[in-house]
Every structure is written in C-alpha cells, then in structure tokens.
Amino acid sequence: MKNIITLSLLAFSLFGYSQKQYKRADNFFEKMWYIEAAKEYEAAIEQGDNSKEVLQKAGDAYYFNTNMEGAYKWYDILISEYGEDVEVEYLFRYAHSLQGIGDNKSAKKWMKKFSQKANQNDPRGQKYSQERISIEDVLELPEQFTLKNLKINTSLSDFGPMYFKDRLVYSSAVDSSTYHTRKYRWNEQPYLNMLIGEINGTQTDVTFTEEFSKELNTIYHEATLAFSPDQNTIYFTRNNYDGKLVRDDEGINHLKLYTAQLREDTYGNVSWANVQELPFNSNEYSVGHPTVSKDGKKLYFVSDMPGSIGATDIFVVDILGENKYSQPKNLGPNINTYGREMFPYITDKALYFASDGHLGLGGLDVFESKTNEGNFTIPVNLGAPLNSNLDDFGYIVNEETNKGYVCSNRKTGKGDDDIYSFVRTPIEICDQKITGQVTNTATGQSIAQAKLTLISGRGEVLEETMSNEQGEYTFKYKPKCGSPYEIKAEKLGHNTTTTPFETQKGEGETNVPIALETVNKLIVEQGGVLKIKIGIIYFDLDKSFIRNDAASELNKIVLLMNEYPNMVIKVESHTDSRSSKEYNRDLSDRRAKSTREYIVSQNIEADRIESAIGYGESRLINECADGVSCSEARHQLNRRSEFIIIKM
Structure with a gap:
C-alpha cells in the first residue's frame, strides 16, 4: 500500500535522527519521497556506513513504501549487526518484514522477542506474545x-x-x-x-x-x-x-x-x-x-x-x-x-x-x-x-x-x-467450551484435585486446571471446532493418562470424561483422600498387640511401600462408641502406634510414617453414637484403621 492513505504520521520512524552528511536523504525521507530516500541511504551503506541509524532509515524507506523484501534486507543486517540492542519498534518491523517474505517461523520468534521487550502499556505486546492465539492459528483459520x-x-x-x-x-x-x-x-x-x-x-x-x-x-x-x-x-x-x-x-x-x-x-x-x-x-x-x-x-x-x-x-x-x-x-x-x-x-x-x-x-x-x-x-x-x-x-x-x-x-x-x-461463505459459528468429569476407573467415584492439562493437536500446552470436589472441570480456553486436542490428567497415586478427542461444532460444550486408575489395586480414593485399602485389622479385646491375621494384612502395606520407596503415610485408628471416650481414645492410640511399630520392624524407615494417632470414637462413619442401638456389624464399621498416603 504505497500511497497517501497511510496517513502522514507514518512517514517517520519513531526514532528519528538527523545527520548533516545525510541531509539530502533525510530531506527526501521527511517529504515521504521514499524511493529517492532509499537510494541515498543505500549509497551511504555502500560507502561503508553501517551505522544503526542509517540501516534503520534504509529499512524504513522500504517498510513505509510496503516493499517488504527491501525492508527485510536492511532490517536483517540491522538485527545481525546490533542484535536486540535496537529500539523495540524495530523488532516489530523486522517481524513484519519476515512475514512479508513468507518466513512465518522466524517471524513468530521475533514477535515473541518484541512482546517480551514491548512497553507493558503497548496492547501489541500481549497480542504478539501468541499465548492466546499464534501465527499457526491464524494460518489455519478456515477459508471463508x-x-x-x-x-x-x-x-x-x-x-x-x-x-x-x-x-x-x-x-x-x-x-x-x-x-x-x-x-x-x-x-x-x-x-x-x-x-x-x-x-x-x-x-x-x-x-x-x-x-x-x-x-x-x-x-x-x-x-x-x-x-x-x-x-x-x-x-x-x-x-x-x-x-x-x-x-x-x-x-x-x-x-x-x-x-x-x-x-x-x-x-x-x-x-x-x-x-x-x-x-x-x-x-x-x-x-x-x-x-x-x-x-x-x-x-x-x-x-x-x-x-x-x-x-x-x-x-x-x-x-x-x-x-x-x-x-x-x-x-x-x-x-x-x-x-x-x-x-x-x-x-x-x-x-x-x-x-x-x-x-x-x-x-x-x-x-x-x-x-x-x-x-x-x-x-x-x-x-x-x-x-x-x-x-x-x-x-x-x-x-x-x-x-x-x-x-x-x-x-x-x-x-x-x-x-x-x-x-x-460464513463458517459455522463456533462457541465451544471443553468440560468433563474425572472419575475412578474401578469405582466410578469422582476424583477431586486432579491436574488437567489441555494440549493442542500440535503438542502446545494451552491451559491447566484442577477438578473440583465433584471431579468436574472446565477449561477457559476457547477451542476451534472440529479440531483435535488432548487432555493429560494427573493425580497423586494414579496413573497419568492422556485422552485424545475432537471438539464439537457449533455452539455448546465438548464433554470429555476422564477415567483415572490408581497405580495399585490396594490404593483407593475416598472423599478426595488417597488411602491404602487392606482387610480389617483385628485386635484382641482391650489389647493393642499385632495378631498374626493383622500382620498378614499389614505386610501388604510393607510390600506396597517397598514398591514405592517415596511413599509416605500416616496411620489413623478408630473405635466404635461403646466404652468411654477417654478409654476409646487411649486404646485406639495404642493400636495406631503398635501398627506403626510393626511396619517399621519390617525395615520401613520410621520417617516414612508421618504420624500414628488414635481418634477413638470421635470420627464415627455412621449414626452409631452413644445411646443409639446398632447391630454388631454397624459397630464394626467404626472399628477401623486407615492408612492415608501423604506423598508418593
């Protein structure tokens, strides 16, 4: 576009200068006589002046006349000679000249450099960072x-x-x-x-x-x-x-x-x-x-x-x-x-x-x-x-x-x-959002606080989010319709999965259910808490020593902790509501510590058991509190030991 409609302001570099020896060239430039100005600056360069100012003006004389090959020639030398030690506007112009000659890959690189150095109040900085939309996204827009x-x-x-x-x-x-x-x-x-x-x-x-x-x-x-x-x-x-x-x-x-x-x-x-x-x-x-x-x-x-x-x-x-x-x-x-x-x-x-x-x-x-x-x-x-x-x-x-x-x-x-x-030919309206729910593969229960990463078909990370208490998630990123993406799902104690999918067309939601399985069948998630699930640990009446049948169950934990040497757990013991609160708390605490001692005795480092605490009847999981008539089976549900995974 080489005519007056570019408005007179565009005749000037944002970083104008004046050198007496190039008064003729500058005069041409200031009058917007870019063809004559380019010849004068190029003559100066041929005579050995590769100063930053002359290279800038030579490039500008072509840039403002929309001759991107000429602009690229001199901006490329400018950048090669002076690197990023040029005014940030020239990084912008250099990126544009690269686009003008069809080198979008290099243009993308210099757009990002411009974005990094641009004034924080410059709206182009965010747009050219290509975090929300990239050159590839523009190139791949459907033809209309x-x-x-x-x-x-x-x-x-x-x-x-x-x-x-x-x-x-x-x-x-x-x-x-x-x-x-x-x-x-x-x-x-x-x-x-x-x-x-x-x-x-x-x-x-x-x-x-x-x-x-x-x-x-x-x-x-x-x-x-x-x-x-x-x-x-x-x-x-x-x-x-x-x-x-x-x-x-x-x-x-x-x-x-x-x-x-x-x-x-x-x-x-x-x-x-x-x-x-x-x-x-x-x-x-x-x-x-x-x-x-x-x-x-x-x-x-x-x-x-x-x-x-x-x-x-x-x-x-x-x-x-x-x-x-x-x-x-x-x-x-x-x-x-x-x-x-x-x-x-x-x-x-x-x-x-x-x-x-x-x-x-x-x-x-x-x-x-x-x-x-x-x-x-x-x-x-x-x-x-x-x-x-x-x-x-x-x-x-x-x-x-x-x-x-x-x-x-x-x-x-x-x-x-x-x-x-x-x-x-208008393309179909595309207003999709990507949603879904993360659940356990075996139980179907929802999984909270799973980390979800949205990845483009080109392998670019677009957004990260977490599932809520119901295992539900929604990405803010606006995807293209009918396009391939994948979601990487991660959660402590679960196998990482990658789920490929293609977005729907039109307006609405693309629902992508995510199923995670724990790394071992003994590991389960209950209420957002990762636990080791073994058989019931039985103790003799009023006793806290580990019986043989209890040891066989605890050995499963030992094997699991040997398989995952970074695993750290805590032990919690609970009783039913019968007997006094003080008695139950003391008994459960002795049993929790006895359990820890047994696991440590099987060559598990003591610091891998963060704590071993008895809570007595303070954390009943049903209605069988004091004064409530319950069957033995209902009371048995409250007599439990829990092994909670802190990290793996």
Missing part, C-alpha cells in the same frame, strides 16, 4: 472467501471502494484526462482521484469507469469516501488543500475530511456542491478514511490526533446535523493498538478494519469486530485468502448477500494496490 481481481485494476494504485447507489466509487492513481504529468514522489505515481464504475449483475466485477466528480477532484489526492444512508451527503479524504497544500510547522501536509451535498438536475446529472471541512480537522494531524453507521448517526474515521493510542487509531463522532459533530471519541484498546488501525467500515452487524497491531499474516490484515450493545467484541482475523503476507485493507460488504470488495497489494495482483471482489 473467494476472491476475484477486478477488470478495472491498473498497474498503478486502485483502492478505497465504496457503494454509491448501484455503482462503485473508488480511488485510482491512473492519469486523468486533465492531469497527465503530476507525480506523487512517495511512490512516483500520479495523484489519486475518485472514479466510478458499473457493478455487474453478480457483484463480482466492475466496468465502464469514469471520473466520479469534477467538483471534488483536485490536482492533489482525493481518496476513501463514505455516504450518508440517503446518499445525499458524501464524506471524503483529501490533502489539506486550500488553493495550495497547507503544511504544519514541520512542513508536513496532513489529510482532512470534507463533506459535500448531492445536486441532481432534471436530466439525472449528478454534481456535488457546498464542500466543507469537518470541524475536527487540524493542520497539525491527519483525519481520514470515513465510514457512516447505517442509521446515519455516527461517523467513524482514522486519525493520529492527540489521544491516539498508536500510529493511527479509529475514532467516532455523533453526527448532529448542519456540519456539527460531537467531540471525537477513541474506540479504545480493544480495537486500537500501538500500530496502525485503518480503513474502518461499519455495518449494523460489525466493524471491519485493517490493522498491523493485531496478530496477522503480515502488513495490514482485515479484522472483524462484532457489535454488542454499542460495544465491539475482540477483533477476529478473517484469515487467508482474504488476508495475505502484504497489505490487505479497504473491506466493504453487503451483509445480505455476503458479497463485497477488498484491496490488496499482494504480488498476484496487476500492479500496486488492486481491488478484489469477494464472496464470503
């Missing part, structure tokens, strides 16, 4: 668009389409019949004028073009326009021009928004009159790229005015009538980034815009942000083939037919910027 290059495209710049009645208005650098020789030094192309053409019956091509308006076209740039719902008012972008170009204190000519009214005579001849500047224009910053809401009440536009988050932001004003408007309002960091947000197009369903600050495929990509009660949702990249590794922008659409137009300077076009028609 079929594109066709329009017949009206030339070898020069053609872009900025907009519907006008049943025709298409757009901007072109093709020479008009009046101004044959004037060239815009940014890209050595003629200045832009607005043309209009006939849309064919299938809305896939445009023919029979002519000049849109003799009243609106000047000897400088006119581009990117919008109409009121009744199409009687036009809003359009033009150089700050009042008989001659108006420049700011630094010699920069900015862009402004203008409006005009439709005049139609009895013969159907259309003209535009009463051209006026919008009141929030300025000689000190640029305003351009308008789009009007379907109800005609709001005007969205792009500017680098004070209050901008990044290089260029999208703003909105209320249209109050009689060329009066509310104060411009920035759409905020959900939409705008430290990069460029450009070419908004608003419908009653969504805001479409181009950006290089949100993660994309390279250069400017087209994003969609749904309208939600006056707010905008997180922008979504519309993917290839609508987007490419170069600049893709100027998206407009008829939401009823899902047909529209988009602009791109991709290499498969006819020249510089081309306009493409498209047909969109």
Whole structure:
C-alpha cells in the first residue's frame, strides 16, 4: 500500500535522527519521497556506513513504501549487526518484514522477542506474545472467501471502494484526462482521484469507469469516501488543500475530511456542491478514511490526533446535523493498538478494519469486530485468502448477500494496490467450551484435585486446571471446532493418562470424561483422600498387640511401600462408641502406634510414617453414637484403621 492513505504520521520512524552528511536523504525521507530516500541511504551503506541509524532509515524507506523484501534486507543486517540492542519498534518491523517474505517461523520468534521487550502499556505486546492465539492459528483459520481481481485494476494504485447507489466509487492513481504529468514522489505515481464504475449483475466485477466528480477532484489526492444512508451527503479524504497544500510547522501536509451535498438536475446529472471541512480537522494531524453507521448517526474515521493510542487509531463522532459533530471519541484498546488501525467500515452487524497491531499474516490484515450493545467484541482475523503476507485493507460488504470488495497489494495482483471482489461463505459459528468429569476407573467415584492439562493437536500446552470436589472441570480456553486436542490428567497415586478427542461444532460444550486408575489395586480414593485399602485389622479385646491375621494384612502395606520407596503415610485408628471416650481414645492410640511399630520392624524407615494417632470414637462413619442401638456389624464399621498416603 504505497500511497497517501497511510496517513502522514507514518512517514517517520519513531526514532528519528538527523545527520548533516545525510541531509539530502533525510530531506527526501521527511517529504515521504521514499524511493529517492532509499537510494541515498543505500549509497551511504555502500560507502561503508553501517551505522544503526542509517540501516534503520534504509529499512524504513522500504517498510513505509510496503516493499517488504527491501525492508527485510536492511532490517536483517540491522538485527545481525546490533542484535536486540535496537529500539523495540524495530523488532516489530523486522517481524513484519519476515512475514512479508513468507518466513512465518522466524517471524513468530521475533514477535515473541518484541512482546517480551514491548512497553507493558503497548496492547501489541500481549497480542504478539501468541499465548492466546499464534501465527499457526491464524494460518489455519478456515477459508471463508473467494476472491476475484477486478477488470478495472491498473498497474498503478486502485483502492478505497465504496457503494454509491448501484455503482462503485473508488480511488485510482491512473492519469486523468486533465492531469497527465503530476507525480506523487512517495511512490512516483500520479495523484489519486475518485472514479466510478458499473457493478455487474453478480457483484463480482466492475466496468465502464469514469471520473466520479469534477467538483471534488483536485490536482492533489482525493481518496476513501463514505455516504450518508440517503446518499445525499458524501464524506471524503483529501490533502489539506486550500488553493495550495497547507503544511504544519514541520512542513508536513496532513489529510482532512470534507463533506459535500448531492445536486441532481432534471436530466439525472449528478454534481456535488457546498464542500466543507469537518470541524475536527487540524493542520497539525491527519483525519481520514470515513465510514457512516447505517442509521446515519455516527461517523467513524482514522486519525493520529492527540489521544491516539498508536500510529493511527479509529475514532467516532455523533453526527448532529448542519456540519456539527460531537467531540471525537477513541474506540479504545480493544480495537486500537500501538500500530496502525485503518480503513474502518461499519455495518449494523460489525466493524471491519485493517490493522498491523493485531496478530496477522503480515502488513495490514482485515479484522472483524462484532457489535454488542454499542460495544465491539475482540477483533477476529478473517484469515487467508482474504488476508495475505502484504497489505490487505479497504473491506466493504453487503451483509445480505455476503458479497463485497477488498484491496490488496499482494504480488498476484496487476500492479500496486488492486481491488478484489469477494464472496464470503460464513463458517459455522463456533462457541465451544471443553468440560468433563474425572472419575475412578474401578469405582466410578469422582476424583477431586486432579491436574488437567489441555494440549493442542500440535503438542502446545494451552491451559491447566484442577477438578473440583465433584471431579468436574472446565477449561477457559476457547477451542476451534472440529479440531483435535488432548487432555493429560494427573493425580497423586494414579496413573497419568492422556485422552485424545475432537471438539464439537457449533455452539455448546465438548464433554470429555476422564477415567483415572490408581497405580495399585490396594490404593483407593475416598472423599478426595488417597488411602491404602487392606482387610480389617483385628485386635484382641482391650489389647493393642499385632495378631498374626493383622500382620498378614499389614505386610501388604510393607510390600506396597517397598514398591514405592517415596511413599509416605500416616496411620489413623478408630473405635466404635461403646466404652468411654477417654478409654476409646487411649486404646485406639495404642493400636495406631503398635501398627506403626510393626511396619517399621519390617525395615520401613520410621520417617516414612508421618504420624500414628488414635481418634477413638470421635470420627464415627455412621449414626452409631452413644445411646443409639446398632447391630454388631454397624459397630464394626467404626472399628477401623486407615492408612492415608501423604506423598508418593
């Protein structure tokens, strides 16, 4: 995208400098004469100046002219010579130039480096960390668009389409019949004028073009326009021009928004009159790229005015009538980034815009942000083939037919910027969440506090969570529909399992049940507690010594602890409610300690038994308390020894 629509701010490196010996090159650069500037900086490099500043400017001269091969050449040398000891913005530009030449693997690496070094207030830092969405995710987005290059495209710049009645208005650098020789030094192309053409019956091509308006076209740039719902008012972008170009204190000519009214005579001849500047224009910053809401009440536009988050932001004003408007309002960091947000197009369903600050495929990509009660949702990249590794922008659409137009300077076009028609086949709505329950393989009981790791089909860890008391879990990560994932489940005393699955399509839940089995059949989980389950340990009446039948059961614990040498347990003994509380507590405590002594006597280290405590009748597992009539079998349930696993 090599024309005035990039807004004058973009003519400058964020880290400008001045060296007297390169005054000529700097002068070209500051005037946005990038082709001449590049030649001058390259001549300096050929003469042996590999300074950081010259390499930066050489790369910038190509970067701002959207020549990513040239930008990559000098940014690559810059990074090779100075490593990461360059301004963080150059890591961002280097990553973009890598995307521009198709090296997405290297681009991903440098995006992450940029993310690590970016200012914490820079929204691009989080987006380019690729923790939520990666380049691979964007590359793998399902294709929704079929594109066709329009017949009206030339070898020069053609872009900025907009519907006008049943025709298409757009901007072109093709020479008009009046101004044959004037060239815009940014890209050595003629200045832009607005043309209009006939849309064919299938809305896939445009023919029979002519000049849109003799009243609106000047000897400088006119581009990117919008109409009121009744199409009687036009809003359009033009150089700050009042008989001659108006420049700011630094010699920069900015862009402004203008409006005009439709005049139609009895013969159907259309003209535009009463051209006026919008009141929030300025000689000190640029305003351009308008789009009007379907109800005609709001005007969205792009500017680098004070209050901008990044290089260029999208703003909105209320249209109050009689060329009066509310104060411009920035759409905020959900939409705008430290990069460029450009070419908004608003419908009653969504805001479409181009950006290089949100993660994309390279250069400017087209994003969609749904309208939600006056707010905008997180922008979504519309993917290839609508987007490419170069600049893709100027998206407009008829939401009823899902047909529209988009602009791109991709290499498969006819020249510089081309306009493409498209047909969109919307993909099925995908709003899935991954849920499930973790249970024991043998008993079917729920397992709490199991660690669950969601892993992508490429093996990337996406999220970790824990099952709740009911064994249930839900991942916050929003998966792609019909895509492969797997869940790794881990829990102390259980075999780790990996469960592969594919997400459902549409809206709803993808339920993935997880079954865990303990590492040994003697190990069970009860109420979220891991225990060793052996037969009942019997003691003689009022005694605590270990009988032979009890020893045979305790030997199972000894064997298990030998099998798992890191296992640590604690012993808890309990009685029924008969006899006094003091007696029961003392008896159970003697039995717990006797049990520990036996296990230690079988060559198990004493420190592997964390504690051995008797709780008497304080932890009954049924209703058989004092004064309650219970059978012997019911009392027997309370006379138990428990072996609780602390770690393994």
